[in-house]
Amino acid sequence: MPAIDLARGPKTLSRYDVVGVRSKSIERFVIHVGLLDEDKCSVEAGGTVSAVHMRPPLKQGETIEVDVAGHVPMTNDEKKKITAWIEKIADEYPISAARQYVIRPPWKDEYDSNTGVRRYRRYSCAGFVLDSHRQVNIELIQIDADALPNVEQATIICAYPNAEQHPMRLAKYGLEGNGPWKVVLPGYVLHTLNRPTDQIRQEPYLAKEGDEQF
Amino acid sequence: MVSESGAAITPDYTEFLQELSRWYIETIVPSTVTHKWGRDWCSIENLAQDQVIIRIGRGSRIDTYRGLHVRTDEDSQSDYTYGTSIQLRSEKVDGFIADLVERYPYREFEPEESFSVVELRGSVAVEERGDVQSVDITADDVSQWASDQLVSALMDTKAESDMPRLREMILIAEDTGFSVEESERLAPWLLSFAQRYRDSSDPEDEAAVWSAIRTGASMLRPQAANLLFPLLEPGHSIETSLVTVKMLGRIFEAQPPARVDEYQGLANEVYQMADFLLNRYAITSSQNAAMGQLAIYALAAMASSEIHGIVKSVQRLDIAWFTQQTLRELRELGNIWANRSVAVAKQPRKLLDETIQMLVHH
Numbered sequence: 001m002p003a004i005d006l007a008r009g010p011k012t013l014s015r016y017d018v019v020g021v022r023s024k025s026i027e028r029f030v031i032h033v034g035l036l037d038e039d040k041c042s043v044e045a046g047g048t049v050s051a052v053h054m055r056p057p058l059k060q061g062e063t064i065e066v067d068v069a070g071h072v073p074m075t076n077d078e079k080k081k082i083t084a085w086i087e088k089i090a091d092e093y094p095i096s097a098a099r100q101y102v103i104r105p106p107w108k109d110e111y112d113s114n115t116g117v118r119r120y121r122r123y124s125c126a127g128f129v130l131d132s133h134r135q136v137n138i139e140l141i142q143i144d145a146d147a148l149p150n151v152e153q154a155t156i157i158c159a160y161p162n163a164e165q166h167p168m169r170l171a172k173y174g175l176e177g178n179g180p181w182k183v184v185l186p187g188y189v190l191h192t193l194n195r196p197t198d199q200i201r202q203e204p205y206l207a208k209e210g211d212e213q214f
Numbered sequence: 215m216v217s218e219s220g221a222a223i224t225p226d227y228t229e230f231l232q233e234l235s236r237w238y239i240e241t242i243v244p245s246t247v248t249h250k251w252g253r254d255w256c257s258i259e260n261l262a263q264d265q266v267i268i269r270i271g272r273g274s275r276i277d278t279y280r281g282l283h284v285r286t287d288e289d290s291q292s293d294y295t296y297g298t299s300i301q302l303r304s305e306k307v308d309g310f311i312a313d314l315v316e317r318y319p320y321r322e323f324e325p326e327e328s329f330s331v332v333e334l335r336g337s338v339a340v341e342e343r344g345d346v347q348s349v350d351i352t353a354d355d356v357s358q359w360a361s362d363q364l365v366s367a368l369m370d371t372k373a374e375s376d377m378p379r380l381r382e383m384i385l386i387a388e389d390t391g392f393s394v395e396e397s398e399r400l401a402p403w404l405l406s407f408a409q410r411y412r413d414s415s416d417p418e419d420e421a422a423v424w425s426a427i428r429t430g431a432s433m434l435r436p437q438a439a440n441l442l443f444p445l446l447e448p449g450h451s452i453e454t455s456l457v458t459v460k461m462l463g464r465i466f467e468a469q470p471p472a473r474v475d476e477y478q479g480l481a482n483e484v485y486q487m488a489d490f491l492l493n494r495y496a497i498t499s500s501q502n503a504a505m506g507q508l509a510i511y512a513l514a515a516m517a518s519s520e521i522h523g524i525v526k527s528v529q530r531l532d533i534a535w536f537t538q539q540t541l542r543e544l545r546e547l548g549n550i551w552a553n554r555s556v557a558v559a560k561q562p563r564k565l566l567d568e569t570i571q572m573l574v575h576h
Contacts, residue, residue: 084500091457116468
């Protein structure tokens with residue numbers, strides 16, 4: 001299954017398929033992605049599914065309305081690896097705290113300043129999906145700054161509607177100044193999945209301008 | 215403001231929602247909070263990317279509103295940086311909404327607005343921020359404290375008399391930079407807190423206990439890692455043990471030992487945990503599998519020669535996904551060590567490489 005717009009008709013999804021939410025006000029703009037947190041189910045546009053996703057906090061089994069979906073077919077063993085990985089990190093996100101969130105880079109470790117010991121990892125919603133796939137050796141997107149397209153502030157505001165009024169908050173999420181920035185937007189995840197399975201597994205997607213929409 | 219159906223909303227109703235949203239975005243509340251007054255109720259649900267759904271129930275009628283957060287206090291970290299304030303502010307949530315309900319009685323709601331979806335975006339104007347002082351949290355905002363102030367407050371003998379406040383401080387400590395001296399004082403206290411509250415029946419303590427373990431453990435030099443011993447004792451919550459063994463691995467990942475079996479006492483404890491978990495029945499549980507892998511990682515990071523015996527147990531298990539994931543994580547440890555500015559001692563590195571090879575050739 002390539003990535004799909006669920007408005008075209010109901011689709012059967014499997015655990016850890018990627019599900020996405022579109023903006024209510026900007027056509028085809030994907031504002032959020034997560035992983036399906038239930039076994040096979042049929043979903044249509046606007047339908048609800050159980051998801052594991054970085055809101056923050058990391059929510060497991062939470063019902064969200066979805067508009068788009070995509071996946072790379074996974075074996076049961078790969079799904080077990082992702083499940084075990086989630087078990088290992090779940091304690092780091094028990095309650096809502098924006099400190100758990102980061103936009104750029106898509107994930108970032110926080111350390112004790114004296115010892116260098118890791119405390120927890122911050123994620124964007126897309127970063128969480130990317131890291132989950134890394135657990136099964138799938139690099140969905142090239143996340144090096146050089147490889148990512150520039151994202152203008154106006155686009156960031158589409159994804160984070162309060163961004164315009166709150167530059168300081170954006171700075172805390174890794175977006176200092178007025179942009180443009182190299183950011184992994186949720187829509188990119190759908191585009192990487194909209195490729196042949198072999199290709200998804202073999203090479204990370206090179207995101208391009210406009211991929212924020214799907 | 216109009217509903218999606220285009221119908222106008224009575225001014226009072228609009229004002230109520232605006233004020234509710236404006237207040238709501240000023241603070242942090244749990245993902246879903248519900249407030250009840252007799253048969254009536256109001257629930258506020260956080261959604262992804264700063265979206266909010268507010269539902270108001272009056273008897274059998276439910277009105278649903280959908281909006282976007284526009285938090286307004288950009289100069290303060292307190293409103294969004296730390297979710298730890300949640301419990302502290304819950305009472306204020308109730309008080310504030312009750313006050314709003316009193317000022318904007320439900321009887322003014324128009325029946326035709328039932329089940330309407332109202333876009334609040336834009337109605338929560340940023341320029342109105344100066345008027346929003348309903349919940350003044352900045353004056354006593356723990357997140358603004360200096361590290362020494364936080365250490366003193368946490369270690370105050372009276373701190374446990376105000377558990378919501380204490381939990382908030384513990385979570386904030388995880389994002390605070392402490393001096394070496396402060397860390398030396400605070401780490402034992404945090405780990406002691408975790409030990410005392412790990413079996414608490416209050417679910418709100420859980421996040422603070424886990425955070426205390428992460429922060430306290432992250433402050434430890436390897437020589438002090440045995441402070442984690444009590445938190446590895448069986449018979450307590452599995453989550454506590456999982457966080458502890460994870461942090462043990464991270465302590466030695468960042469501060470590798472100088473020689474093999476330098477921390478034998480600790481390694482024996484972790485070995486027992488791994489040995490207990492590495493069987494086909496236990497591994498069926500994803501949580502046990504996760505803990506087993508974390509224990510293997512910790513043994514490898516602390517350069518325990520017990521790792522070879524444990525890897526043989528993994529081989530006997532012959533569960534492909536478990537072996538592959540263990541191998542992947544040990545390779546990651548190898549990469550972390552390889553990228554250190556100070557080279558890892560020869561023997562621990564050799565032990566790790568041998569372990570990886572054992573798994574590769576399985």
